[in-house]
Amino acid sequence: MDKNAPSRHARALNEGEISEKRTSSPKLKLESYIALQVKKRRMSLDLKIADVAKIAHLSQGMVSKIENAQVSTSLDTLNRLCDAIGLSISQLFADYDRPEGGAQLTKAGQGMEVVRRGTEKGHTYQLLSYNRGEKQVYEPFLIAMDDASEVFPTFSHPGHEFIHLLEGRLQYRHGNHLYEMSPGDSLSFNSDIPHGPEVLEEVPIKLLSVIIHDSGDK
DNA sequence: TTCATGAACCTGTTTAACTC
DNA sequence: GAGTTAAACAGGTTCATGAA
Numbered sequence: 595m596d597k598n599a600p601s602r603h604a605r606a607l608n609e610g611e612i613s614e615k616r617t618s619s620p621k622l623k624l625e626s627y628i629a630l631q632v633k634k635r636r637m638s639l640d641l642k643i644a645d646v647a648k649i650a651h652l653s654q655g656m657v658s659k660i661e662n663a664q665v666s667t668s669l670d671t672l673n674r675l676c677d678a679i680g681l682s683i684s685q686l687f688a689d690y691d692r693p694e695g696g697a698q699l700t701k702a703g704q705g706m707e708v709v710r711r712g713t714e715k716g717h718t719y720q721l722l723s724y725n726r727g728e729k730q731v732y733e734p735f736l737i738a739m740d741d742a743s744e745v746f747p748t749f750s751h752p753g754h755e756f757i758h759l760l761e762g763r764l765q766y767r768h769g770n771h772l773y774e775m776s777p778g779d780s781l782s783f784n785s786d787i788p789h790g791p792e793v794l795e796e797v798p799i800k801l802l803s804v805i806i807h808d809s810g811d812k
Numbered sequence: 813t814t815c816a817t818g819a820a821c822c823t824g825t826t827t828a829a830c831t832c
Numbered sequence: 833g834a835g836t837t838a839a840a841c842a843g844g845t846t847c848a849t850g851a852a
Contacts, residue, residue: 655818655847667844
């Protein structure tokens, strides 16, 4: 092992031209493209590098390197990373050779299952559409909870949120207020304030949640 | 204190040179 | 040509560090 050779990091920087350089090139270098997609996706899910690393059984350093285009990661690692952030390999590369834009149809039950902070409480999240462009304007989720789910009333994130209860009954907390919700009820609120299901009164519960990012520039 | 990053190091794989 | 071996390469982990 030649420890005096130029570091691989330096090589990656020289060869790789990280994220911000993309405007000058119609097609990103693959490592940079992966880095952008993974980082954007992780941040949209409000997950930390440590969270993703833990779920993917990788080190934080490795996830950081991937997000900074410092490695051409193996397929196995990339697959684990994609699993952790709720992307398939094909979805990850969907835009690599294709211009952005176009409508997006998600068939019933075909939403992407993703990992969010409530996942560890037994909540399942299906992302019903995802942004292909630079700006993350909104994120629609189909959230399901059952007997095994725990309450999770302390979630907060920037922006606004709209929820619509499709099935089941629950008490939903927003700050100091509790809202009794039945099928067909809707609730909208500032999501900076801690919020989440306080009491699951009748399971299974299904609710539609749309997170609206204020600036849309995430 | 938390989070992201970089340096140092470890380990498995690949490549090239060598021997038979 | 096949097998062996050492060097180089590349993916990965651990840990220290700096910024917020």
